[in-house]
Amino acid sequence: MNKFSVAELMRGAVALNEQVVIKGWVRTRRTSKAGISFVAVHDGSCFDPIQVVVPDSLANYESDVVHLGAGCAVIATGTLVASEGQGQSVEIQASEIEVVGLVEEPDKYPIAKKRHTFEYLRSQAHLRPRTNAIGAITRVRNTLANTIHNYFYQRGYHWVNTPIITASDAEGAGELFRVSTLDLANLPRTDKGEIDYAQDFFGGESFLTVSGQLNVEAYCLAMSKVYTFGPTFRAENSNTSRHLAEFWMVEPEIAFADLDDDAALAEDFLKVCIRSVLEEREDDMAFFQQRVDKEVINRLSNVVDSGFVHMDYTDAIDILLKSGQQFEFPVQWGMDLASEHERFLAEQHVKGPVVIKNYPKDIKAFYMRLNDDEKTVAAMDVLVPGIGEIIGGSQREERLAQLDARFPDPETAEHLWWYRDLRRYGTVPHAGFGLGFERLINYVTGMENIRDAIPFPRTPGSAAF
Amino acid sequence: MNKFSVAELMRGAVALNEQVVIKGWVRTRRTSKAGISFVAVHDGSCFDPIQVVVPDSLANYESDVVHLGAGCAVIATGTLVASEGQGQSVEIQASEIEVVGLVEEPDKYPIAKKRHTFEYLRSQAHLRPRTNAIGAITRVRNTLANTIHNYFYQRGYHWVNTPIITASDAEGAGELFRVSTLDLANLPRTDKGEIDYAQDFFGGESFLTVSGQLNVEAYCLAMSKVYTFGPTFRAENSNTSRHLAEFWMVEPEIAFADLDDDAALAEDFLKVCIRSVLEEREDDMAFFQQRVDKEVINRLSNVVDSGFVHMDYTDAIDILLKSGQQFEFPVQWGMDLASEHERFLAEQHVKGPVVIKNYPKDIKAFYMRLNDDEKTVAAMDVLVPGIGEIIGGSQREERLAQLDARFPDPETAEHLWWYRDLRRYGTVPHAGFGLGFERLINYVTGMENIRDAIPFPRTPGSAAF
Numbered sequence: 001m002n003k004f005s006v007a008e009l010m011r012g013a014v015a016l017n018e019q020v021v022i023k024g025w026v027r028t029r030r031t032s033k034a035g036i037s038f039v040a041v042h043d044g045s046c047f048d049p050i051q052v053v054v055p056d057s058l059a060n061y062e063s064d065v066v067h068l069g070a071g072c073a074v075i076a077t078g079t080l081v082a083s084e085g086q087g088q089s090v091e092i093q094a095s096e097i098e099v100v101g102l103v104e105e106p107d108k109y110p111i112a113k114k115r116h117t118f119e120y121l122r123s124q125a126h127l128r129p130r131t132n133a134i135g136a137i138t139r140v141r142n143t144l145a146n147t148i149h150n151y152f153y154q155r156g157y158h159w160v161n162t163p164i165i166t167a168s169d170a171e172g173a174g175e176l177f178r179v180s181t182l183d184l185a186n187l188p189r190t191d192k193g194e195i196d197y198a199q200d201f202f203g204g205e206s207f208l209t210v211s212g213q214l215n216v217e218a219y220c221l222a223m224s225k226v227y228t229f230g231p232t233f234r235a236e237n238s239n240t241s242r243h244l245a246e247f248w249m250v251e252p253e254i255a256f257a258d259l260d261d262d263a264a265l266a267e268d269f270l271k272v273c274i275r276s277v278l279e280e281r282e283d284d285m286a287f288f289q290q291r292v293d294k295e296v297i298n299r300l301s302n303v304v305d306s307g308f309v310h311m312d313y314t315d316a317i318d319i320l321l322k323s324g325q326q327f328e329f330p331v332q333w334g335m336d337l338a339s340e341h342e343r344f345l346a347e348q349h350v351k352g353p354v355v356i357k358n359y360p361k362d363i364k365a366f367y368m369r370l371n372d373d374e375k376t377v378a379a380m381d382v383l384v385p386g387i388g389e390i391i392g393g394s395q396r397e398e399r400l401a402q403l404d405a406r407f408p409d410p411e412t413a414e415h416l417w418w419y420r421d422l423r424r425y426g427t428v429p430h431a432g433f434g435l436g437f438e439r440l441i442n443y444v445t446g447m448e449n450i451r452d453a454i455p456f457p458r459t460p461g462s463a464a465f
Numbered sequence: 466m467n468k469f470s471v472a473e474l475m476r477g478a479v480a481l482n483e484q485v486v487i488k489g490w491v492r493t494r495r496t497s498k499a500g501i502s503f504v505a506v507h508d509g510s511c512f513d514p515i516q517v518v519v520p521d522s523l524a525n526y527e528s529d530v531v532h533l534g535a536g537c538a539v540i541a542t543g544t545l546v547a548s549e550g551q552g553q554s555v556e557i558q559a560s561e562i563e564v565v566g567l568v569e570e571p572d573k574y575p576i577a578k579k580r581h582t583f584e585y586l587r588s589q590a591h592l593r594p595r596t597n598a599i600g601a602i603t604r605v606r607n608t609l610a611n612t613i614h615n616y617f618y619q620r621g622y623h624w625v626n627t628p629i630i631t632a633s634d635a636e637g638a639g640e641l642f643r644v645s646t647l648d649l650a651n652l653p654r655t656d657k658g659e660i661d662y663a664q665d666f667f668g669g670e671s672f673l674t675v676s677g678q679l680n681v682e683a684y685c686l687a688m689s690k691v692y693t694f695g696p697t698f699r700a701e702n703s704n705t706s707r708h709l710a711e712f713w714m715v716e717p718e719i720a721f722a723d724l725d726d727d728a729a730l731a732e733d734f735l736k737v738c739i740r741s742v743l744e745e746r747e748d749d750m751a752f753f754q755q756r757v758d759k760e761v762i763n764r765l766s767n768v769v770d771s772g773f774v775h776m777d778y779t780d781a782i783d784i785l786l787k788s789g790q791q792f793e794f795p796v797q798w799g800m801d802l803a804s805e806h807e808r809f810l811a812e813q814h815v816k817g818p819v820v821i822k823n824y825p826k827d828i829k830a831f832y833m834r835l836n837d838d839e840k841t842v843a844a845m846d847v848l849v850p851g852i853g854e855i856i857g858g859s860q861r862e863e864r865l866a867q868l869d870a871r872f873p874d875p876e877t878a879e880h881l882w883w884y885r886d887l888r889r890y891g892t893v894p895h896a897g898f899g900l901g902f903e904r905l906i907n908y909v910t911g912m913e914n915i916r917d918a919i920p921f922p923r924t925p926g927s928a929a930f
Contacts, residue, residue, distance in 0.1 A: 167929065
């Protein structure tokens, strides 16, 4: 194990002139004619590598040190000293360099060059966390995940691991991946010649989940405050920078709560998430600001400092109609908002985060609570400048009669007998929302392609690695 | 949202004689002839319900309060007072009771009775978190999960979300679930009449992961300290109390580390996990001790207080051979240890946790590091009294030539080109282990059936809910 991480040395956890050992990978080596090599070593613990200054008095200087290049694994021992170089506070005056792992054919090391396209790096998903950008994303992802878990834990929520394999298309949210152990080359058949799913592993058709919401509602109506944070799936054949077949979603659910409680939770939650990255990952955020998106920190600070504006869908439609803007998709009451509309509202009209509430019932899911106008449901979307929708949620229909009237078909109602039960036995108003984790990562980092926000992206035609 | 949770009131976070509001579900109601009803209300925040004392002076006493029964949802307002009753410190003298949700046909409420078998409760998985036992398991699970994430975060580990859908049977760890969007009623065929998986969603065969280890190794060799914590899958047709088709696994992986580092991490990690439950979930643990397993707290305290004994597999075989015990499976060098052997070693011989190291290579996975004896690999299992193996890990083979010699077949080596790459570019000794999360929950609570450790269990023939 590392005696010290680079992060510990960089943030001053160790006194100058102490003996230290670090273990990591070479990012660059520069050898001066004066008989000194400067070796930059990273270990993933922070954005910057630490500079190790190696004198030619070391026994393996000629044999090892001057041959070090990007990717080589080393253990460096030496004295921690103040750095005279620019851009770093401390460096190590090496008394020993042990080469642990070399790079085979260094000129063919797939990520040897300093700059690669993100697209190319996806083809090297096993090595790309060694790069500045993907290393930074990994740390931001980790910080966000930790903030999310602690946000909820400290407020008395329970993390509920809802099932990945499910017998139902719970939300009707999209196309499903089938999960099966049937031998496709020799499918069992019923007397009628149909495929006999009764012989499949779970005794029926089963799929990958699109959302844990319906399941987590059952735990909400027992534990009061719950959330899911796990993988969800969409078998959508969309090869865009915004779609993943497998992505992680956060879904809190609160009992004795209405849509305003839900919106207040979403606002507080989002601000805490963003603030944690700004505070804990300052080094990585400086990189994103400099290399990826010059506006990213301003945009995040704006979200943290804003009170989220609340607006009814009907008022939002009015604003769009009166805006004088030319939209690709014409505006009319009853339509779903497209990205262009969402961004106009957040970026041009409100100039900050906005919560749109009470959407037409016909464009929203059956489980959302019918409002008294009987035309709209208690749904909300949180829109932020830069990307538009980042959170979608609703108050759930807790009244059995109204729920029954909104099921898309009798089969769904029958299949969700247990979901109906929740409305028969001590039902209470409750609400929740969903946040796509990779979408949040992209928003926070300014990265454009969602395939760079997850370690090993799954997309149409590709489950490599 | 709850003005106060029951847990806050119970732990003295609110001064006596304060006005409080609580929101939750009735567990019991008892009405005395003296014109008082005692209503026990739970909200999932802690083991005990709070007693709400309701006088018949309330306007809805006759119409509502005396009809309240198990499962009804209420909002109770009143004064927090010291309790005169046994077994509770505080209670609420109600000034108002609002009935939010009734129970339809109370005598048919599926969990109305006080005692149910765990087997029956599984058929009511949507309601069972309202029971004492499953509520307690939910809280213990949540505490363990939070401890795990914070354990790693505070020590500089990165949570890496390895993919759920994978193109390979990475470990050869068991039967796989196929993931597909092909239309089974109309399967595409190649010219040769075989199923054309090139037309499947990912352009080839794909499956649910059995372990994130191989993927997380890639991140380990960039970020130094990483872990997975996510769902894994086994399509094993085993209907036992120890098998789930879908379960959660924790897999840390550390760079510049050998088997002893791995064992030290496992010991420290396990102790921190157990200690957090003993300290943070005292109320729930008292229940498990009283109703589920009289020995559970003793057993856990013993693990926390013990230095884990280390023992070579070869020595363990010697001990078993010389034990004079009659085992169902005869002991000989080269065999895998069965549960009876593991439990003898931990319970009879060591009388505490024991780490068995350096297993015969032929019974262990290809990626485990070959020892100098060329007969054993640097694998370890952590055995604890009560259940035997709780953690399995190994140092990974970081040398390309040795790895290549251990691949089960050329196809695996070809498919894992990227895993080989990790040994070509800055390879370092590294190690890790896997811990089944539900197995840990059962160990910590004394529960016997693993289906009670996860909210919605998936087993052969059943993906209900």
